[in-house]
Amino acid sequence: MNGAATIATDPALRERAWAAAASVCDPEIPVLSIADLGVLRDVRIENGVVEAVITPTYSGCPAMNMIALEIEVALENAGFARPKVTTVLSPAWTTDWMTEAGKTKLREYGIAPPAAKAGRRALFGEEQVACPHCGSTETARISEFGSTACKALWRCKACAEPFDYFKCI
Amino acid sequence: MTDTPLFQYTLRLADTALVLGHRLSEWVGHSPVIEEDLAFGNMGLDLIGQARSLYSHAGEIEGKGRDEDALAYLRDAPDYRNILLVEQPNGNFAATMVRQFLYAAFAHPYFEALAHSKDKTLAAIAAKAVKEMAYHLRHSAEWTIRLGDGTDESHRRAQDALDELWPYTAEMFETDQVERALIEAGVAVDPSAVRATWDKTLDHVLSEATLVRPRDGYMQSGGRIGRHSEHLGHILSELQFVQRAYPGASW
Ligand SMILES: [Zn+2]
Numbered sequence: 074m075n076g077a078a079t080i081a082t083d084p085a086l087r088e089r090a091w092a093a094a095a096s097v098c099d100p101e102i103p104v105l106s107i108a109d110l111g112v113l114r115d116v117r118i119e120n121g122v123v124e125a126v127i128t129p130t131y132s133g134c135p136a137m138n139m140i141a142l143e144i145e146v147a148l149e150n151a152g153f154a155r156p157k158v159t160t161v162l163s164p165a166w167t168t169d170w171m172t173e174a175g176k177t178k179l180r181e182y183g184i185a186p187p188a189a190k191a192g193r194r195a196l197f198g199e200e201q202v203a204c205p206h207c208g209s210t211e212t213a214r215i216s217e218f219g220s221t222a223c224k225a226l227w228r229c230k231a232c233a234e235p236f237d238y239f240k241c242i
Numbered sequence: 243m244t245d246t247p248l249f250q251y252t253l254r255l256a257d258t259a260l261v262l263g264h265r266l267s268e269w270v271g272h273s274p275v276i277e278e279d280l281a282f283g284n285m286g287l288d289l290i291g292q293a294r295s296l297y298s299h300a301g302e303i304e305g306k307g308r309d310e311d312a313l314a315y316l317r318d319a320p321d322y323r324n325i326l327l328v329e330q331p332n333g334n335f336a337a338t339m340v341r342q343f344l345y346a347a348f349a350h351p352y353f354e355a356l357a358h359s360k361d362k363t364l365a366a367i368a369a370k371a372v373k374e375m376a377y378h379l380r381h382s383a384e385w386t387i388r389l390g391d392g393t394d395e396s397h398r399r400a401q402d403a404l405d406e407l408w409p410y411t412a413e414m415f416e417t418d419q420v421e422r423a424l425i426e427a428g429v430a431v432d433p434s435a436v437r438a439t440w441d442k443t444l445d446h447v448l449s450e451a452t453l454v455r456p457r458d459g460y461m462q463s464g465g466r467i468g469r470h471s472e473h474l475g476h477i478l479s480e481l482q483f484v485q486r487a488y489p490g491a492s493w
Contacts, residue, residue: 132370133291163366165373216277217381218284226277242373
């Protein structure tokens with residue numbers, strides 16, 4: 074076996090590559106890393122080449138090109154030459170993959186994190202969303218669609234502040 | 243491989259998504275309120291994203307080196323395979339919303355079924371699209387109810403839109419030679435299988451909206467074999483302008 078094969082099985086190196094890729098933030102919600110979001114699916118090393126695997130949140134997410142480019146830069150900066158970024162569609166991204174740390178960061182940033190398990194919810198049912206400012210659940214949806222594909226516009230009846238809600242999908 | 247039924251089928255799905263996505267993008271900057279401007283932009287983006295994945299897949303099936311851009315920008319109207327419903331003019335806000343509702347009520351269960359396709363790439367694209375179409379359906383259904391059950395004026399506009407768009411709804415449920423073998427092979431979805439779900443959604447929403455479901459009369463057809471209304475050419479003249487004027491332009 075040659076050196077490359079040995080490197081491929083070195084868990085510390087893989088950890089370092091993962092950490093580098095995971096440091097990339099969502100350009101639209103800069104408090105969240107792509108690992109917090111669940112967009113970074115895998116980082117593997119084969120024959121000395123690092124490959125990061127990502128999945129889009131929404132089919133038309135315009136941030137994907139930017140994210141792929143930033144992963145390449147982060148990996149290059151961490152000493153991995155000519156890294157590869159691969160996009161996969163399956164399994165389809167779900168807000169269930171967002172980490173608890175990510176949800177806390179979102180709330181502190183003023184965005185209500187996805188409320189429940191995505192699953193199959195009644196199409197005309199209404200979610201209960203807590204205001205990220207005051208915690209009240211006396212809230213109402215203004216619009217299903219917000220400033221980015223992943224967010225909806227809500228408002229709080231208790232503190233009268235508007236806020237973004239990270240939609241469940 | 244070249245012009246196989248699977249290529250034609252994938253192209254039909256892609257063209258329908260792109261043309262409707264483009265139609266919705268025409269609202270950006272013109273919506274009655276900013277929330278709806280954002281909503282049309284978001285829904286258009288979903289559809290164009292679905293189209294991009296489908297075009298890439300179609301290009302691979304064809305195997306002639308055409309990528310998503312070649313398929314979207316360098317085919318003329320007779321080569322487009324979208325259903326006629328999605329190329330109809332936006333008209334007023336009610337007309338666009340009713341058109342979106344008629345399509346989403348179909349696309350949601352259709353993609354749900356396509357997520358089980360034997361073609362793994364189509365299944366993956368559909369599994370993402372079904373989540374997006376759930377939001378399109380909810381949004382457009384709520385607006386259809388709000389407009390239908392609103393003022394006399396909004397009711398009239400919603401009913402007029404429904405009456406005018408109705409002849410274009412049958413095409414969604416058609417199957418032809420291109421699709422039959424694919425349906426039997428478990429690759430394509432038999433649209434007649436989602437008809438009952440579509441009917442149920444329509445009956446529920448239209449009754450809440452106090453709108454009258456039109457009767458089936460002469461129903462339009464032909465988009466999926468390249469026979470289009472004059473509207474598609476105008477859409478493409480705008481959508482394809484830059485690539486036609488400056489071939490290969492990039493930035
Ligand atoms: Zn509040």
